[in-house]
Amino acid sequence: MARVFISHSSRDGEPAARIKQWLAQNGFETPFLDFDKHSGIAPGSDWEKTLYREIERSEAIIIIQTPNWMESKWCFAEYTQARALGKPIFPVIETPTGDQLIAPDIQALDLLADREGGLERLARELTRIALDSQGGFSWDASRPPYPGLLAFQEDDAAIYFGRDDEIRRMIERLNARRAHGGTRLLALLGASGSGKSSLLRAGVIPRIRRDTRNWVVMPPMRPQRRPVDELARSLAMMMDTRDWRKYREMLMAADLDRGLSDLAADIRMWAGSKDASILLPIDQAEELFGASDPDEAARFLKIISAAMSDDLPFLAIFCMRSDYLEALQSSSDLTCRFEEFSLGPLPLTRVPQIIEGPARVAGITLENGLVQMASRDAETEDALPLLAFALRELYDHASADRHFSLSEYQALGSEKDGLTPLENAVRKAADSVIADAAPREEELNALRDAFVPAMVQVNDKGEYARQPARWDELPAKAHPLLDKLATARLLIISQEGDNRMVEVAHEALLRKWPRLRSWLDEARDFLIGRQQLQRDMADWQRASKADKASALLTGLKLNRARTYLNERAHQLTDDQRAFITASIEKAEAEEKKRARGRRRVTQASVLATMVLAAIAVFAGSQYVQLQTATDERIRDVTRYTWEDLAANARIRNRLNQFLPRADSRTPFILGIEDQPDGFDCNTRLHSGFRYLYCSIRSVVSYERIKAISGINPYISGPHQDELDLSADRFGYYNPEFLDWIDTYIIPREMADPLFASTAQLVYDEQLREIARAMYWVHEIYLGPETHMQNLKDWYAGEPPPRFQQGGGWDMYKEEVEGLDWPLMVEATRDPNVDFPNPFNRRPASTPAINVYVEHVLGGDGNMSDTAGPFWIRRTIDGTEPQVFALLVKVLRCFDPETLGPDVEKVCDSEDAPSITKLILADLTRWWPFGKDA
Structure with a gap:
């Protein structure tokens, strides 16, 4: 019966005791009276906290309404606490109080005028409260006492316990x-x-x-x-x-x-x-x-x-x-x-209530030990729905005497797999449906496509969650199996307006049925991506007409959506397919607009970047890094791929400090977000090999050029086994490939102003320094003797200001005087040849040359350090004349003053051969100019 709190003045102990005695005689459990030696406040307790706690636990409040109660501020505090908690309040008048009312909406029971009638009314109200809170509902015997995975409904109030x-x-x-x-x-x-x-x-x-x-x-x-x-x-x-x-x-x-x-x-x-x-x-x-x-x-x-x-x-x-x-x-x-x-979660101490309560209502007997075993098994994830399902299985298969035996409960488990009846019941029921149906492979695949993705999603915590799906949107071949799973109470089929809907009965099925769990795990990335697609589509649908286009997919999201459309179109809704299609159409329209706004990308830039990319790749491993900050940035970018950085916020935030500087003249080839090979070049290094390499890599793919030309750019050559080429990895240049470059990828149509300015911009921004360094170093070592003599004459004069203090200048002069080109080449060919080098550096990577290039010629000394080993290799493989001729063509077209003060700018003006268009069409597929560029 209802738990009752008796509020009274300390001077009204006698009428309060009479009410408590009456409550006990009428079966109302543990009425609380503060001075009662059994149920009241224990000596030494915090009486105020105890009173408030008991008010909160009680289901009804009886007030002994007397003048003493009306005058007590503590009694009034008890009343306001009960009122705030929404407790039913019943004032009983035991002594005359005049016209005083506790509250206008609360009617008092006047025991002075009609004690028997008043107490009868009080008993009736307290009984109603007890029935409302603890039962008093009739059970429809046509309904099962255990609903399984389905939620209890209003008609199940009589069997809802715990x-x-x-x-x-x-x-x-x-x-x-x-x-x-x-x-x-x-x-x-x-x-x-x-x-x-x-x-x-x-x-x-x-x-x-x-x-x-x-x-x-x-x-x-x-x-x-x-x-x-x-x-x-x-x-x-x-x-x-x-x-x-x-x-x-x-x-x-x-x-x-x-x-x-x-x-x-x-x-x-x-x-x-x-x-x-x-x-x-x-x-x-x-x-x-x-x-x-x-x-x-x-x-x-x-x-x-x-x-x-x-x-x-x-x-x-x-x-x-x-x-x-x-x-x-x-x-x-x-x-x-x-x-x-x-x-x-349901406390384990209440598990017996949800087993024994419905059994008592439905007249089911339980074998000794069953409740205890089930209570122990309930110490698991999803205990409540799994226990409800197991009990429903027992009820459906119970004998006519409505008896649940311990052995029948144990049979729901799997001793072989080490699974308790609660852990195994759902799995066993689902597998039985599939086994009894014996579906063909295409029917089983259709069932998988029904669950994934229509009936399951991944929530923000990464957990699988159910969602309702329209029956007519699920594969027709899956319908028979879905009906059978619904009959087994694992799915719910309902009507939503004019639509038939189906959904998982409880998410415990997603976790406890291995076959379904494996399907979900295989499609997890798609489920997450599709959910993001759905959110993006919702934003697009809500966007105003003016913002509609900007809400379409771009970049990585669009690429992923294209894949879904190509490979999983049947698992997308009509709205999702339309959203992706609209995004693709917008992206293609913008691509064509960019293409119309530009002329063809210059063959000259392709030539220059191809030639110099080869230089960078070959010589990069010997590049002398003189700036500590640059060294550190190179190590950071080299160590982590972009995918690693995405998962490593600390490193990513560090590298974000080195983003490319804003430069309105930077060529648009550097604006590409996704590099062709997935390599991260977003960190801008202001000098050195990596800066060049990142610039070129967005334009040239050796594998793609090889496929277009049908010629391998590299071949094996003499002394290859003797030389240490582990860092170079490409071997020797193929002369046939260099001829192909000279024939088909050569500057043309430079008369077009837009074409010419674009090509010049590419050269000026990315290629000028390395091209000049390569030319100057070649001329010092392999060109006319005058270049070497100029070098020696400069060192014979007064040292530059920054070399006037301290040693070093004489050592540079000694190095220049001792340059022996044939011996350097021979030393590079054969490691056994002794070549004295006071700086303990590789041949032809001399600091003396670097200083000369930087102080006299106005170039980048660091890049000249790259050039020496490159030209040695070209003498080894025999392609030095070809490569140098190509370099001179690039300089004559874009940088003639490097060749001499009187050299005129000359670019081939013949029409490009048809193969050039083919090459450019293929090259431009991975950079932002499109096939029509």
Whole structure:
């Protein structure tokens, strides 16, 4: 029976004791009386905290209303505490109090005028409270006492056990808000499998519905795809009419406040209670943030926000998964306040209640030991739904005497796999359906495509979550198996308006059925990508007409969506396919627009970058890094691939400090986000091999050029086995390939101003320094003797200012005087040849040359250090004349002053051969100019 708290003045102990004795005689459990030696406040206790705790635990408050009580501030504090908690309060008048009332809406029981009648009324009210909180509902024997994976419904209130305390606290919370105002939206939050829906439907709603004087409870609804429609249907169902569209019009009206006010008046008139509060129970409210149409969800949240106004009689419950709390908090469409009611896991001490309670109602006998074993097995994930399913399996296969045996329970487990009956029951049922159906391979594949992705999504925590799917959108070959799984109560098939819907009965199936789990794990990346696609599509659909184009997919998202469209089109909705197609069409239109705005990319830039890319690749391993900061950046970028950086926020943030500098003259080839080989060149190094290499790499792919020309750029050559080429990896240049470059990739059409300026820009920004260094170093070593003599003459003079202090200059001069080109080449060919080098450096990588190039010729000394080893290799493979001729052609076209003050700018003006167009068309597929560039 109901737990009762007796509030009284310390001077009214005798009438309080009489009421306690009467309560005990009428079967009301443990009434609390503070001075009672058995149930009262123990000596030494914090009496104030004890009183408030007992008020909160109690289900009803009896006030011994006397003048002493009316004068006591502590009695009044007990009353306000009980009032705030929504407790039922029953004042009983034991002594005359005149016309004093505790509150105008609380009627006192006058025991002086009619003691027997007053106590009878009190007993009747306390019994009603006890029945509402602990039972008193009749059981429909046509319904199973254990519903399995399905949530308990309102008709199951008689067999719903184990959550009495939560039911009481939630009803008290609602009653307190109804009576005193405050936050009108209650968010009932819990993890998957905690029993939220059952608590709402079988626990709270049936008991609130009994209080017809104070409450009108609408039929609980789910948002599903069109939440406003579902709310309108719930209203129509309650008002016993089929015209749900009338209520939708009211909910969608421009004057929403007026529509809700009229709606509240209609509901109260229908219920015959002009002062009742109206409760809107929304189950699985997380669907508003995923499964629902975005526009409908936004409107629904605005309706709820408006309905929670203090001027309207509505209250609402959002029953939802706790992992969607952040989405609820951050929703811009929900403008009303809400408070949380968290539902934790069912305590293990209550497991016997949910087994024995329904069994007692349904007349089922339980073998000794079964409850104890099941309680031990319940110490596992998803314990509540798995236990409910196992009990339903026992009920469906029970004998006529309705007896659950221990051996039948144990048979649900798998000793071979080490699985308890709770862990194995769902898996066993699902596998049995498949085994009995014996589907063909195409039917099983169709079932997989039904689950993935229509019926399952990945939530923000990375967990698999169910979602309803339209029957007609699932593969037809999967329908028979889906029907069989629904018959086994593993799926739920329902009607949503004109659409037949299907969904997983409980998410425990996603975790406990190995076959389904393997399907989900295989498609996990697609599920996550498709969900992101759905969010992007929702943003696009909500965007204004002016913003529509900018909301389409671009970059990586578009590339991923193209893959989905090509490989998984059957697993996308019509809307998703249309969204991807629109994004592709926009991207292609922009590509063509860029192509129309430019002339063909210059063959000259292709020639220059191909030749100099080879130089960079061959010579890069010997490049002398003189700047410590540059060394550090190179190590960082080399060590981590872009994929690694994406997963390493600390390193990524560090490298972001070295982003490319803003430069309006930087060629557009450096604006490419995705390099052809996935290599990250976003870190801008202002000098050296890597800077050149990153620039060239966005243009030239050796494998692609090889495929176009049909010629291998590199061949084996003399002394290859003797030389250490581990860092060079390419071997020797192929003369045939160099001829092909000279024939087909040569500067042409330079008369076109746009063409010429574009080509010059590429050369000036990316190639000038290395091209000049390569030319100057070649001329010093291999050119006319005058170049070497100029070098010697300069060193014979006065040293530059920065060399006038300290040693070094004489050593440079000694190095120049001792240069022996034939011996250097021979030393490089044969490691056994002794070549004295005071700087202990490789032949032809001399600091003396670097200083000369930098101080006299105005070039980059670091890059000249790269050039020496390159030209040695070209003398070894015999291609030095060919490569030098190509380099001179590039300089004559783009940088003639390097060749001499009187050299004129000369570029071939003949029409390009047809093969050049073919080459350019293929080259431009991985950079942003398009096939028509």
